[in-house]
Amino acid sequence: MRKFKEFIIEKLVLLCGFASIIFVGLIFLFLLREGLALFKTAGPFNFLFGKNWYPISEPAQLGILPLILGSLLVTVGAAVISIPIGVGCAIYIAEIAPIKIKEMLKAGIELLAAIPSVVLGFIGMVTLVPLVKNIFHLPTGLTALSGSIMLAFMAMPTIVSVAEDALYSVPKNYKEGAFALGATHWQTIWRVELPAASSGILAAIMLGIGRVIGETMAVMMITGNAAVIPHSILAPVRTLTATIAAEMGEAVVGSEHYFALFAIGIALFVISFAINVTADLFLHRDE
Amino acid sequence: MVKFEIHDLNIWFGSLHAIKQVTMEIQSNEILSIIGPSNSGKTTFLRTLNRLNELNPRYKISGAVELEREDIRRLNIELLRQKVGMVFALPLPLPLSIFDNVAYGMRMHGEKNRKILEEKVRETLEKAYLWEEVKDRLAESAFKLSGGQQQRLCIARALAVRPEVILFDEPCSGLDPISTAKVEDALVKLKENYTIVLVTNNVKQASRVGDRTAFFLSGELIEIDRTDKIFTAPRDTRTDGYIRGKFG
Numbered sequence: 001m002r003k004f005k006e007f008i009i010e011k012l013v014l015l016c017g018f019a020s021i022i023f024v025g026l027i028f029l030f031l032l033r034e035g036l037a038l039f040k041t042a043g044p045f046n047f048l049f050g051k052n053w054y055p056i057s058e059p060a061q062l063g064i065l066p067l068i069l070g071s072l073l074v075t076v077g078a079a080v081i082s083i084p085i086g087v088g089c090a091i092y093i094a095e096i097a098p099i100k101i102k103e104m105l106k107a108g109i110e111l112l113a114a115i116p117s118v119v120l121g122f123i124g125m126v127t128l129v130p131l132v133k134n135i136f137h138l139p140t141g142l143t144a145l146s147g148s149i150m151l152a153f154m155a156m157p158t159i160v161s162v163a164e165d166a167l168y169s170v171p172k173n174y175k176e177g178a179f180a181l182g183a184t185h186w187q188t189i190w191r192v193e194l195p196a197a198s199s200g201i202l203a204a205i206m207l208g209i210g211r212v213i214g215e216t217m218a219v220m221m222i223t224g225n226a227a228v229i230p231h232s233i234l235a236p237v238r239t240l241t242a243t244i245a246a247e248m249g250e251a252v253v254g255s256e257h258y259f260a261l262f263a264i265g266i267a268l269f270v271i272s273f274a275i276n277v278t279a280d281l282f283l284h285r286d287e
Numbered sequence: 288m289v290k291f292e293i294h295d296l297n298i299w300f301g302s303l304h305a306i307k308q309v310t311m312e313i314q315s316n317e318i319l320s321i322i323g324p325s326n327s328g329k330t331t332f333l334r335t336l337n338r339l340n341e342l343n344p345r346y347k348i349s350g351a352v353e354l355e356r357e358d359i360r361r362l363n364i365e366l367l368r369q370k371v372g373m374v375f376a377l378p379l380p381l382p383l384s385i386f387d388n389v390a391y392g393m394r395m396h397g398e399k400n401r402k403i404l405e406e407k408v409r410e411t412l413e414k415a416y417l418w419e420e421v422k423d424r425l426a427e428s429a430f431k432l433s434g435g436q437q438q439r440l441c442i443a444r445a446l447a448v449r450p451e452v453i454l455f456d457e458p459c460s461g462l463d464p465i466s467t468a469k470v471e472d473a474l475v476k477l478k479e480n481y482t483i484v485l486v487t488n489n490v491k492q493a494s495r496v497g498d499r500t501a502f503f504l505s506g507e508l509i510e511i512d513r514t515d516k517i518f519t520a521p522r523d524t525r526t527d528g529y530i531r532g533k534f535g
Contacts, residue, residue: 173375173377177381179342180337181445182368182392183365
């Protein structure tokens with residue numbers, strides 16, 4: 001009897017262990033089945049590099065280049081803002097801040113991570129969007145720049161906490177070694193600690209960017225949702241994620257439009273998978 | 288000539304009284320060995336001389352430490368650490384190439400000329416008895432060297448910034464006897480141009496290379512004298528007990 005119980009529990013735990021892999025596998029299979037159906041009627045080249053996204057015109061034009069560029073623009077913008085601030089913040093917390101301020105900052109960062117993205121989006125809508133509009137004298141403040149700034153806030157907690165861990169785990173000896181040679185605090189940070197923590201910091205950046213690419217709600221609310229090729233960061237854009245979220249409800253099940261949205265899903269899946277794998281490679285580079 | 292003068296030195300880490308009322312001198316161009324059991328304050332004392340203890344926020348100090356009659360707390364800290372170099376117990380190459388490890392300190396102090404750097408790197412590696420072994424592989428990672436070679440690389444790195452004093456914190460504790468002998472050879476040779484303070488757990492090492500030897504116990508300086516005197520006729524029975532291996 002006891003043996004039987006043992007057996008059942010063991011198998012249950014095993015099932016839990018494999019559940020996540022099974023789910024990922026199933027999701028990917030489903031995405032592939034629905035998404036690849038598109039390519040019976042449309043060429044993959046036209047899909048990826050088509051300049052027009054008019055899913056409900058006759059005939060439908062399903063080119064996602066404007067959406068890819070939209071995602072890219074917002075992501076690059078967010079990276080440019082969040083990487084220096086995030087890494088700087090991590091350096092301050094790990095190296096310079098006195099213990100009390102350190103605790104306070106860490107709590108603040110965790111709080112920032114805990115804010116639901118829809119709330120951030122809505123705060124951005126009422127504060128950031130008018131601000132961008134007024135500063136640059138634009139007809140609308142719903143631009144890629146607004147999205148980048150908002151997403152930078154979302155990427156920061158990930159970047160800061162992972163980069164801080166990386167800096168913290170640099171052997172204390174390196175620091176002492178550099179100090180003993182007469183290095184100043186900044187020379188030690190710049191020449192010894194940052195290079196020693198570089199793989200962890202790169203991983204932090206990749207994870208932050210992964211978060212930005214996958215983000216949907218906030219970008220949908222504040223980037224303007226215009227599916228045209230953007231010519232500047234001050235133009236409205238629409239991202240891959242926002243397109244799926246906005247149009248899935250209206251697409252007729254089984255239509256070309258419906259399959260195209262799944263194909264966008266595949267593209268997103270591939271992108272974020274690539275980013276996660278890169279981050280992982282950086283994290284385990286030394287092993 | 289007196290290099291370091293230490294008066295009534297007391298050190299605490301929080302409530303732990305690590306160094307108690309130590310008064311002593313360190314002469315120029317001598318090798319001063321510091322021996323004593325674990326937790327006797329040897330390393331703490333050593334790290335006082337280049338103010339490395341100050342990285343610990345619970346550190347408190349009273350008394351005076353003077354380098355050539357100047358209070359080290361009034362010296363610019365980076366300048367002090369350039370004059371008073373240090374080699375640690377575990378060889379600590381930075382995650383750089385062999386060349387860059389030695390050039391690191393010089394670059395940090397502003398030397399950019401590649402020719403001068405190359406010359407100095409060669410010169411210091413020769414002084415550390417390492418040049419012959421590494422001259423063809425300067426671009427390789429320092430981690431590829433053996434433990435003994437890494438330790439001599441660290442000595443070269445310390446020499447490269449032109450110190451006057453070099454502090455050695457148990458430099459041979461992780462090395463095999465042959466590597467140890469090589470490091471000791473380097474030490475004796477270095478004495479001509481540098482003042483050397485050597486903390487060691489190896490009593491025999493102190494008797495081999497030290498001009499004078501200081502014995503620390505529980506944070507107190509029990510005895511300091513010429514090495515031959517300490518090892519043949521110590522004044523304190525506790526010193527006698529330690530060097531005969533009765534405790535510690």
